[in-house]
Amino acid sequence: MMPPPFTVIGTPFSTFTRTYKGITFSQVRVVPYSDTAYEHQPFGFLPTLVIHELNGQKVDLKLRESQQMWEFVSFIGAYGFPALEKGVVKPCVAATNQGTLSDAKICCTIAPTIAQHHAFLNKIEMHMFPEGYIFGKKLSWADFFSTHFWWI
Structure with missing residues (x-):
């Protein structure tokens, strides 16, 4: 089975994290300002949507606020x-x-x-x-x- 094409880095109860409703994604559950949050967003803010593939190419593009x-x-x-x-x-x-x-x-x-x-x-x-x-x-x-x- 293929992994989902998207990963959401965020807190599950956050309104902003839940805005990705309607797409299939895996979730990395973290709190703001954690090491993982900083790894995906320079100021430790959440959420970050990671797009793993575009047009058949692996990209791991990070979309942030x-x-x-x-x-x-x-x-x-x-x-x-x-x-x-x-x-x-x-x-x-x-x-x-x-x-x-x-x-x-x-x-x-x-x-x-x-x-x-x-x-x-x-x-x-x-x-x-x-x-x-x-x-x-x-x-x-x-x-x-x-x-x-x-x-x-």
């Missing part, structure tokens, strides 16, 4: 970008335009903000996949948005 992508992008836009713009970009541009500070002095001035930015990026990167993508083994819109932010 699309809202998580928006939360990630919103997090970058709300916290990362403003800190970088106000604490690094604008002070550097202003000092360069005024010509009053040397490059070394500018670096000293923005050093605390750079340290905060590194800490922010380290937190973000802890939730990324080993391949360097935010939500899996392939690029998503969130990756492009974040890359734009990181290289400003």
Whole structure:
């Protein structure tokens, strides 16, 4: 007998987990923020639907709440970008335009903000996949948005 083409990673009593009614699936019963939840979703949220095969090819594609992508992008836009713009970009541009500070002095001035930015990026990167993508083994819109932010 063939295994079901889908697996749902989730808590059986969850309304969100039960939304897959009508398709044949196996279920991995887990609670949010467990090791298994993190294995299938970078922030440990549930549920995740794993599609094992597409067009006859094994893929193990993981579908997660699309809202998580928006939360990630919103997090970058709300916290990362403003800190970088106000604490690094604008002070550097202003000092360069005024010509009053040397490059070394500018670096000293923005050093605390750079340290905060590194800490922010380290937190973000802890939730990324080993391949360097935010939500899996392939690029998503969130990756492009974040890359734009990181290289400003």
